[in-house]
Amino acid sequence: xxxxxxxxxxxxxxxxxxxxxxxxxxxxxxxxxxxxxxxxxxxxxxxxxxxxxxxxxxxxxxxxxxxxxxxxxxxxxxxxxxxxxxxxxxxxxxxxxxxxxxxxxxxxxxxxxxxxxxxxxxxxxxxxxxxxxxxxxxxxxxxxxxxxxxxxxxxxxxxxxxxxxxxxxxxxxxxxxxxxxxxxxxxxxxxxxxxxxxxxxxxxxxxxxxxxxxxxxxxxxxxxxxxxxxxxxxxxxxxxxxxxxxxxxxxxxxxxxxxxxxxxxxxxxxxxxxxxxxxxxxxxxxxxxxxxxxxxxxxxxxxxxxxxxxxxxxxxxxxxxxxxxxxxxxxxxxxxxxxxxxxxxxxxxxxxxxxxxxxxxxxxxxxxxxxxxxxxxxxxxxxxxxxxxxxxxxxxxxxxxxxxxxxxxxxxxxxxxxxxxxxxxxxxxxxxxxxxxxxxxxxxxxxxxxxxxxxxxxxxxxxxxxxxxxxxxxxxxxxxxxxxxxxxxxxxxxxxxxxxxxxxx
Numbered sequence: 001x002x003x004x005x006x007x008x009x010x011x012x013x014x015x016x017x018x019x020x021x022x023x024x025x026x027x028x029x030x031x032x033x034x035x036x037x038x039x040x041x042x043x044x045x046x047x048x049x050x051x052x053x054x055x056x057x058x059x060x061x062x063x064x065x066x067x068x069x070x071x072x073x074x075x076x077x078x079x080x081x082x083x084x085x086x087x088x089x090x091x092x093x094x095x096x097x098x099x100x101x102x103x104x105x106x107x108x109x110x111x112x113x114x115x116x117x118x119x120x121x122x123x124x125x126x127x128x129x130x131x132x133x134x135x136x137x138x139x140x141x142x143x144x145x146x147x148x149x150x151x152x153x154x155x156x157x158x159x160x161x162x163x164x165x166x167x168x169x170x171x172x173x174x175x176x177x178x179x180x181x182x183x184x185x186x187x188x189x190x191x192x193x194x195x196x197x198x199x200x201x202x203x204x205x206x207x208x209x210x211x212x213x214x215x216x217x218x219x220x221x222x223x224x225x226x227x228x229x230x231x232x233x234x235x236x237x238x239x240x241x242x243x244x245x246x247x248x249x250x251x252x253x254x255x256x257x258x259x260x261x262x263x264x265x266x267x268x269x270x271x272x273x274x275x276x277x278x279x280x281x282x283x284x285x286x287x288x289x290x291x292x293x294x295x296x297x298x299x300x301x302x303x304x305x306x307x308x309x310x311x312x313x314x315x316x317x318x319x320x321x322x323x324x325x326x327x328x329x330x331x332x333x334x335x336x337x338x339x340x341x342x343x344x345x346x347x348x349x350x351x352x353x354x355x356x357x358x359x360x361x362x363x364x365x366x367x368x369x370x371x372x373x374x375x376x377x378x379x380x381x382x383x384x385x386x387x388x389x390x391x392x393x394x395x396x397x398x399x400x401x402x403x404x405x406x407x408x409x410x411x412x413x414x415x416x417x418x419x420x421x422x423x424x425x426x427x428x429x430x431x432x433x434x435x436x437x438x439x440x441x442x443x444x445x446x447x448x449x450x451x452x453x454x455x456x457x458x459x460x461x462x463x464x465x466x467x468x469x470x471x472x473x474x475x476x477x478x479x480x481x482x483x484x485x486x487x488x489x490x491x492x493x494x495x496x497x498x499x500x501x502x503x504x505x
Contacts, residue, residue, distance in 0.1 A: 002030070002034065002037060002039065003043075004043055004046040004047040004050055005047075005050065007030055007039060007043065007044065007047035008047040008048075008050040008051045008054070010029075010030065010033060011026055011029065011030075011047060011048065011051055012051050012054070012055075014026070014029060015048060015051045015052065015055075016051070016055060021048075023041055023044050023045055023048065026044050026047070026048060027039055027041070027044050030044065048299075049128065052127075052299060052300060052301070053301075056300050056301050056303075056304035057301055057303065057304070058301070059127065059128045059129060059301045059302075059458065060457070060458055061301075062301030062302050062303040062304065063097050063301075063302055063303075063456045063457065063458050064455050064456055064457075065303055066084065066097075066100075066302060066303045066306075066456055067084060067451055067453055067456060068448050068449065068450075068451035069303050069306070069307075069448070070082040070084060070102070070306075071448075071449065071451065072442060072443065072448050072449070073102070073104075073306075073310070073442070075449075076440045076441070076442055076443065077104060077105050077106075077439060077440050078105060079105030079108060079109065079437070080102070080103070080104050080105040080108075081101075081102070081103050081105075081108070081171040081172075082100070082101065082102040082103075083100070083101040083102075083167060083171070084097075084100050084456075085098040085099050085100070086098050086454070086456055087459075089457050091457070093454055093455060094454055094455045094456075094457050095454040095455070095456055095457065096456075096457050096458070096459050097302075097456050097457065097458055097459055098459075099151065099152060099153045099154065099160065099163065100151060100152045100302070100306075101149065101150070101151045101163075101164065101167040101171070102149070102150050102151075102306060102309075103148060103149040103150070103167075103168075103171055103172050104310065104313055104439070105437055106313070106317055106434075106436070106437040106438060106439055107146065107147060107148050107149070107172075107313060108148075108171070108172050108173075109436045109437040110146060110317075110432075110433040110434060110436060110437070111138060111146070111148055111172065111173055111433075112173075112175075112436075113429050113432040113433045113436065114138045114139070114140065114146065114424065114429075114433055115138070115139070115279045115422075115424040116175055116177055116178045116179060117138055117139065117178070117179045117181065117277075117278065117279050117281050118136050118137070118138055118148065118168070118178060118179070118180050118181070119136070119137050119138070119139075119181045119182070119210075119281070120134065120135065120136045120137075120164075120165075120180065120181075120182050120188075121134075121135055121182070121183070122134045122135070122156045122185075123135070123294070123295070123298065124298070125152070125298045125299075125305075126298045126299050127298065127299050127300060127301065127464075128301075128463065128464055129302075129458055129459070129462045129463055129464060130154070130155075130462045130463075130464055131152050131153065131154060131155075131462060132152070132153050132154065132155050132156050132160070133150065133151070133152055133294065133298065133305065134150065134151040134152075134153060134156075134160070134161075134164045135147065135149075135150055135294075136148045136149040136150075136164075136168055136172075139281065140320065140324075140335075140429075140430045140433055140434075141324075141334070141335035141337065141338060141424060141425050141426065141427065141429055141430045142320075142323075142324075142335045142336060142337045142430065143337050144316075144320060145316075146316065146320075146433060146434075147309065147312075147313055147316070148168070148172055149164075149167070149168050149171070149172050150306075150309055151163075151164045151167065152302060152305065154459075154462065156185055156187055156188075157187040158186075158187040158188075158190045158191045159187075159191075160187070161185070161187050161188040161191050162191035162194070162196065162197065165180075165191070165197070165200055166196075166199075169199045169200070176203065176204055176205075177203065177204075177205070177206070177277075178200075178204070178205040178206070179205070179206050179208055179277040179278055179279070179281075180200060180205055180206070180207050180208065181208050181209075181210055181278065181281055182207070182209070182210060183209070183210045183213040184209055184213065184214070184217070192207055206267070206275070206277045207268060208267075208268055208269070208274065208277060208278055209268050209269045210282075211231055211234045211235060211269065211282045212231070212282065214230060214231070214234065214269055215227045215228065215230045215231035215234070218230045218257075222257055226249070226257065229245070229248065229249045230249070230261075232245055233245040233246050233249060233261075233270070234269050234270050234271065235271055235282060236270075236271060236272065237271050237272060237393060237394045237395055237398060238272060238392070238393055238394055239272040239273075239394075242270060242271075242272045246261065249261070271394065271398055272394055274398065275397075276397040276398055276400070278398065279398070279399065279400060279422075279424070280398050280399040294308065294309065294312070297309070310439075310442070313439070314439045316434075317434045317438070317439060320430065320433075320434045321431065321434040321435050324427055324430040324431050324434065325431060325435075327427050327430075328427045328428070328431065332427055333418070333426060333427060333428075334418070334421055334425050334426055334427065335425050335426070335427060335430060337425075338399075338401055338421065338425035341399065341401055342401055342402060342407075342417075342421075345395070345401070345402065345403050345404040345407060346404070346407050346417075348404035349404040349405070349407040349408040349411065351368075351369040352366050352367065352368055352369070352404060352405060352408035353366070353367040353369075354366050354408050354409050354412040355367070356412075359413075361385075361387060362384075362385055362386035362387035362388075363383070363384070363385055363386075363387075364383070364384045364386070364409045364412075365381060365382070365383055365384075366381070366382045366383075366384055366391075366405040366408055366409065367380075367381050368380045368381075368382070368404075368405075382405045384405050384406055384409045386406070386409060386410075386413075386415075386420075389406075389420055391403050391405050391406055393405055396420065399422075400421065400422025400424065400425065401421060401422065401425065402417045402418075402420045402421065406420055
């Protein structure tokens with residue numbers, strides 16, 4: 001009979017390449033290797049933990065080494081901020097881990113050049129000790145994610161969400177007018193209503209709901225059609241069209257649901273009443289996307305998780321800086337994402353009829369032609385105010401990119417429409433985000449300075465029990481969409497299960 005040590009030796013390569021490899025997959029791997037022997041779940045789990053311990057250290061030792069590692073992070077990358085909280089353990093010279101916050105200096109500096117939108121989300125840890133990883137991210141001009149801050153806490157609740165957002169305000173940014181996008185987690189919503197959250201309320205910040213989660217919530221409660229119509233309503237740009245879509249919702253929902261929507265603050269969940277705070281961001285997909293990236297790290301000891309986020313950010317910053325500089329070298333002043341949206345609206349501007357009302361004040365009226373392919377589009381009238389950069393279609397206010405009506409006015413007045421782009425869509429802004437401050441390599445552990453603080457012990461109450469962990473998360477249709485996505489395929493060799501960066505050929 002095979003023991004866990006032998007299995008660990010054989011599984012080192014497969015686990016090293018993907019720490020999120022499921023126990024069932026490892027069991028089948030050993031069965032194929034031994035031509036028939038199927039190891040038990042508990043033995044395979046023990047072998048996997050042994051591999052992780054060999055590669056990244058023991059879970060308990062990881063917490064003990066964490067303080068000096070955080071000290072090294074701050075010393076080698078000046079401006080990086082960490083906050084480790086611990087509780088009295090009752091043992092002399094020891095303390096129990098409570099929670100941890102960290103933000104890397106290049107990300108803090110880079111956010112100064114980013115659009116003022118922060119998306120937050122949480123994902124549970126799956127290692128030996130229970131916990132939750134909280135993540136805050138923003139997006140660059142290409143709509144790529146840039147992680148801003150992280151925290152490891154016991155669970156998603158009012159106290160931990162409040163602490164995380166307070167740390168962001170204290171350590172990362174004091175910028176006014178921020179837009180915070182999140183799901184409607186009860187703990188987060190409760191804290192934002194508290195007096196201590198004044199830094200995250202108008203005019204300091206503006207909270208907006210993730211439209212994907214909002215639609216999913218009503219999908220689960222009232223059915224697919226209601227959930228779909230909710231998202232359609234929320235993402236409609238014009239107020240008149242929003243009201244028409246909201247009225248149409250009555251067909252799929254009863255009066256109680258309709259009244260429930262009317263009670264929701266429209267600024268939180270609709271584009272027409274958003275006030276341009278979102279910059280076109282609909283969901284928390286960007287923070288969820290990074291959670292997907294760190295999925296394989298959720299199985300690791302705590303110090304390895306922090307180290308994983310460090311090297312992942314190093315990879316992001318280097319890759320995005322090189323690509324943005326290449327984009328500028330090709331003569332592009334604006335991001336490819338923004339230019340694509342602009343080119344689409346420029347094509348739509350053909351055929352718009354412009355009437356000048358007040359040339360000096362910049363007031364114009366734009367008539368759009370009848371759309372022969374759709375009776376619900378075209379044949380509209382919009383007011384453009386070039387001085388204030390507004391249009392009644394609301395698109396330039398939402399995305400800070402000239403809409404077709406603004407472009408039509410600019411063409412008539414012989415003005416360059418590119419002058420009406422928002423500053424956050426320029427390639428120079430992206431270069432500033434990733435190039436203002438660079439990451440510095442970390443020294444080998446043998447050169448780390450001595451640590452004279454308390455020894456950090458794990459909280460034994462968070463120790464995960466034996467057996468397959470219970471899944472308490474409520475499933476919804478978003479999980480089904482993810483599970484039914486086609487498998488990852490390498491663009492280099494054409495095989496499934498990895499991407500070109502991990503291709504061995």
